[in-house]
Each structure stands twice: as C-alpha cells, then as structure tokens.
Amino acid sequence: MSGQSAPTPGADAPFFAATGVRKLVQPIPRDRLTRRFGQLLVGLVLYGFSMAIMIRAGLGLDPWDVLHQGLTERVNLSFGLVVIIISVVVLLIWIPLRQKPGVGTIANAIIVGAATDLGLFLLPAIDNLALAIVAMVLSVPLNALAGALYLGAGLGPGPRDGLMTGLVAKGVGSVMVVRTGIEGTVLIIGWLMGGTVFVGTVLYAVAIGPCLHLLMPIFRVGKPPAVTNPELAAAQEHAEGR
Numbered sequence: 001m002s003g004q005s006a007p008t009p010g011a012d013a014p015f016f017a018a019t020g021v022r023k024l025v026q027p028i029p030r031d032r033l034t035r036r037f038g039q040l041l042v043g044l045v046l047y048g049f050s051m052a053i054m055i056r057a058g059l060g061l062d063p064w065d066v067l068h069q070g071l072t073e074r075v076n077l078s079f080g081l082v083v084i085i086i087s088v089v090v091l092l093i094w095i096p097l098r099q100k101p102g103v104g105t106i107a108n109a110i111i112v113g114a115a116t117d118l119g120l121f122l123l124p125a126i127d128n129l130a131l132a133i134v135a136m137v138l139s140v141p142l143n144a145l146a147g148a149l150y151l152g153a154g155l156g157p158g159p160r161d162g163l164m165t166g167l168v169a170k171g172v173g174s175v176m177v178v179r180t181g182i183e184g185t186v187l188i189i190g191w192l193m194g195g196t197v198f199v200g201t202v203l204y205a206v207a208i209g210p211c212l213h214l215l216m217p218i219f220r221v222g223k224p225p226a227v228t229n230p231e232l233a234a235a236q237e238h239a240e241g242r
Contacts (some may be wrong), residue, residue, distance in 0.1 A: 026102040026156055029222060036153045036221050040104050041111070043149025048080070048115020050143035055079065055116075056123050057136040060200030062143075062208070063187035064160055070193030080117030084110060090159040097166035102156020109159055136200045143204075144211030151212075152219035 029036065054061055061069060064086075071082045087109035091101060126132045151157065157165065160182075167178045191197045 024100065025106075026100045028103060029154055032221055036155055039149045039153040039219060039221065040107060040155050043146045043151075043153065044108055044111040045115045047143060047146035047150065048112045048117075049119040050139050050146055051083075051112070051116045052119025052123055053135050053139040053142065054200060054204075055120060056126050057132045057139065057200060058126065058196065059132055059136045060196055060198030060202070060204070062201065062204045063183040063190070066190035066195035066197055066201065067186040067193075068190070068195075070190035070195035073194035078117050079120060080113035080115070083113035083116055087113065087159045090163050093163055094159070094166060097163075097170055099162050099166040099169075101159075101162065104150060104153055104155030105157060105159060105162060108150065108156075112158075136203065140204055140207045141211050144208055144215055147208075147212055148215035148219045152216060152221055154221050 051061075051065060054065065055069070060066075068079060068082045068086060071077075071086070072079045075082070077085075091105070091109060094101065126135055151161075156162075164175075164179050164182060167173070167182075168175055172178055173181070187197065187201075
C-alpha cells in the first residue's frame with residue numbers, strides 16, 4: 001500500500017478531477033448509477049406531465065407555476081420555455097449563495113420545461129368540470145411521485161428547492177419564513193400577471209407535503225447525506241415533504 005488515503009466516493013471521478021468541474025457541481029454518487037439516472041429521467045418527465053395536467057385542469061396551480069403561467073401570458077414564449085428560463089435565473093442566484101448544483105439540478109432546469117410543453121401538446125383542453133376536478137386531484141399525487149423519484153435519485157435538488165435551502169443555510173431565516181416568503185412572493189407576482197390561483201392551488205399546498213412524505217422513503221437511493229447545520233437539515237426535509 002502506498003499510504004495514500006482512499007478517495008471519497010464520487011468526488012475524484014476522472015471526469016471531475018481532470019476538468020475541475022467538481023469545484024462547480026456536486027459529485028456524482030458511484031453506486032447504483034443506472035437506477036439513479038433512470039429515476040431522475042422518469043421523475044423529471046413525469047413532473048413535467050403532471051404540471052401539464054394541472055394546467056389543463058384549469059383549477060389552480062402551485063405558486064411557482066402560477067408565476068410561470070403569468071409570465072407566459074405576458075411574453076410570446078411557451079410555458080415550458082418560461083419554466084426553463086426561470087430555472088436558469090434561479091440557478092444564477094445560487095452563485096452568491098455558494099450552492100453547488102448536481103447533475104440532477106441541471107437536468108431539472110431543462111427537462112421539466114420540455115416535458116411540460118410536450119404534455120401540453122399531447123393533452124387536450126378540459127372543458128368538463130367533473131373531468132377537470134379528476135385531473136386536478138390526480139395531478140397532485142403524480143407530481144409527488146415525480147418529485148420522490150428525482151429527489152430520491154440523490155443527484156441534486158431542483159433549482160427552486162435549492163434556492164430555499166441555500167437561503168436557510170445563509171441564515172436568512174427559518175424554513176417556514178424562507179419558503180413562505182419565496183412562494184408567497186412568486187404566487188402574488190404570478191397572480192397579478194394573470195396566473196391561475198384557485199382551489200387547486202390550495203389542494204396542492206395541503207397535499208403535496210404528505211404525499212412526498214409517504215413516497216420519498218420508497219424511492220430514496222442510498223442514505224441521505226449527513227447535514228450538520230440543523231436549519232439546513234430542516235430545509236432539506238421540508239423540501240422533501242418530511
């Protein structure tokens with residue numbers, strides 16, 4: 001033995017070591033890569049489709065999608081493209097927070113928006129109220145399943161969840177204050193620009209946490225990373241609905 005210490009799993013993968021990319025992004029876990037990337041892809045595509053179902057239902061959206069829809073009403077861009085643009089803007093805010101995205105974070109910024117546009121292309125508008133209610137009720141657990149899949153892959157949070165955890169880690173406020181502040185702000189801005197706020201918005205707010213709480217343990221790959229900052233740990237648990 002040469003006496004050298006063993007490399008941290010994933011941290012010294014040849015690509016990261018050779019290019020210096022590891023300074024900018026979180027290391028990729030080396031175990032169960034097929035499952036991790038498979039969950040990530042399925043989760044992100046399903047997330048986009050669940051968003052498309054909510055939009056077609058027309059009974060209200062979650063706060064960030066209210067903002068996305070409001071912006072779509074004001075610019076000549078598709079809903080999915082607006083989602084991608086906002087994701088990139090949010091990732092830029094990560095820089096002063098010294099947050100490192102994972103490969104899943106970057107994939108999230110692109111795939112969710114593209115999948116939403118595909119879902120809107122494939123799904124017809126819903127004119128029947130009963131069908132709209134069914135669609136809205138089904139979209140929430142589908143969205144939670146999608147979130148559990150991509151978060152459970154352990155390849156990085158979504159841009160918006162990472163913004164919350166980054167602000168909490170910087171001591172801006174508690175989990176409740178930061179998340180309420182962010183989501184309340186984007187909800188109001190989106191509503192003022194024409195985004196849909198209705199009963200579905202309330203349903204999503206009430207149900208998404210418990211649904212994620214039930215599904216996350218099923219789809220988590222490996223153990224969650226140890227976090228020594230209590231507020232940051234609480235923020236990550238809140239992002240996962242725990």
